[in-house]
Amino acid sequence: MDQLYMLRAFVAVAQHRSFSKAAASLGVTTGSISKAIAKLEESIQTLILHRTTRSVSVTDAAQSYYLSCCRLLEELDEANRRIAQEREIDSGRLRLVVHPMLVNKTFSRLLSDYQAIAPNVNLMVSVREEAVNLYDGHFDMAILPPHLVEQSGVIRRTLSRSRHIFVAAPGYLERCGTPEAASDLASHFLLLDPASKQKGTNFIDLLETGKRMSVLPMSSMDGNEVLLRAAALTGTGIATISEAMVREDIAAGHLTHILPQCSTSESGAEVCLFYSHRELLPVRLRTFVDFCIDFFRSLPGPIPNAMAAIPQRLDRDVDHALTTV
Known part of the structure; x- marks a missing residue:
């Protein structure tokens, strides 16, 4: 039996304190989990789990072994994610929706500059005025005024403000x-x-x-x-x-x-970059986020305002994770 599978089975049972829940989390049968645990105990000649009719727990002798297995699997999963990200950066599709007011020479330069650093990313741009929900599967990112984006559970980063x-x-x-x-x-x-x-x-x-x-x-x-x-x-x-x-x-x-x-407005027009809140954002999307923020920061400042100075941009490192209250 695969050694890696046996370790995953052990960690899953220890975390869920249940053979059936561990099996469900790994998408296998309870019998398969039981066999993996038995094989692992035989392999290391140590009892690793206390089993009762009500619960399952890690034995004292296997506590340090359990922690080592957790670290090993976490490092392996992270290595797998990292190599998948590195492969993904040069390819894939990025679906972007933007507001019509952004379609000008500056936006054309944004597109050409981005394509220069990510030539193999398929950038699909849609121009829309209506409200957008990034969780409906149609778009990956949006550059829109805040009132046009369903904001529960998305990341919002202000790119610019202008009166x-x-x-x-x-x-x-x-x-x-x-x-x-x-x-x-x-x-x-x-x-x-x-x-x-x-x-x-x-x-x-x-x-x-x-x-x-x-x-x-x-x-x-x-x-x-x-x-x-x-x-x-x-x-x-x-x-x-x-x-x-x-x-x-x-x-x-x-x-x-x-x-x-x-x-005609105290607050002015705000343009933000929105993207869905994901535990692991694909690299092509993260690259675009960083690129957009740097690009807008490099633009000329606003025309001097005779009334007062109105901030043109927020700090690039400020993220707003918006959640439904």
């Missing part, structure tokens, strides 16, 4: 003028996130130099940030949008940041 700012195309500002104060927005066509509107009205809530106020725009259009950015780039109106999404457009001169003292 909502006002931007417009230079052509629009030449045609319609540049607002100098929040009250000037009333005479402009605004491109808005529906969440910025007061419920049941067309008023928008915003902050100006830290003070809350409401503005009723002459005309407006609402939609997701992808739509708002596209409309702003064509000169449709003034958009309120997360700074991270339009940073490249501002740098290139396609959009102009206006009203730096104003924002």
